[in-house]
Amino acid sequence: MESGALSRAQRALIRESWQRVRGDPVQHGAVLFGRLFELDPDLLPLFQYNCKQFASPQECLSAPEFLDHIRKVMLVIDAAVNHLENLPCLEEYLCNLGKKHQAVGVKVESFSTVGESLLYMLENCLGTAFCPDVQEAWTKLYDAVVKAMQRGWDALPEGD
Numbered sequence: 001m002e003s004g005a006l007s008r009a010q011r012a013l014i015r016e017s018w019q020r021v022r023g024d025p026v027q028h029g030a031v032l033f034g035r036l037f038e039l040d041p042d043l044l045p046l047f048q049y050n051c052k053q054f055a056s057p058q059e060c061l062s063a064p065e066f067l068d069h070i071r072k073v074m075l076v077i078d079a080a081v082n083h084l085e086n087l088p089c090l091e092e093y094l095c096n097l098g099k100k101h102q103a104v105g106v107k108v109e110s111f112s113t114v115g116e117s118l119l120y121m122l123e124n125c126l127g128t129a130f131c132p133d134v135q136e137a138w139t140k141l142y143d144a145v146v147k148a149m150q151r152g153w154d155a156l157p158e159g160d
């Protein structure tokens, strides 16, 4: 995982902006997933607990199991923010996490929609503090996380 791609200034911007989000991960995570279901409603059926499908994004966003998934996602981002100086140490974990997502039917392409939703959530949370530099820094970090997860998709061609 390419941690060298983030400059010192970018790492500082990420840490500073994440402070605002981490205080209420479920609320902000719900903004992220609310946006995700708006952008791609086909992702909703991938979330099934006890084989039960949600009838609407609203129903999904209020289910305790889904709120747990939101917490899990925010914890992964939190781990990345806490390891900006040493992202490769998360490589193996993220690769396995990618495998698990392939197993539940997630397509690699969907992670770009997740990235868009992450930026939407950050803008929503940070307001005018969400400047182009902050956006660029987060885009780089997110790309690094997704690249590591993508290595878990066994159908990907060699070297991808």
Ligand code: HEM
Binding pocket: 043, 046, 047, 048, 065, 066, 068, 069, 072, 073, 074, 076, 077, 097, 100, 101, 104, 106, 110, 111, 114
């Ligand atoms: C297209 C978007 C996504 C879909 C459809 C999805 C779906 C799922 C499903 C169905 C599970 C298993 C049930 C559960 O634990 O709730 C799961 C587990 C999990 N997901 Fe996601 N997920 C998505 C994105 C993400 C992202 C972006 C992250 C973190 C960066 C993430 C982190 C996790 C974690 C940590 C688990 C638990 C894995 C374990 O049990 O070890 N998910 N996901």
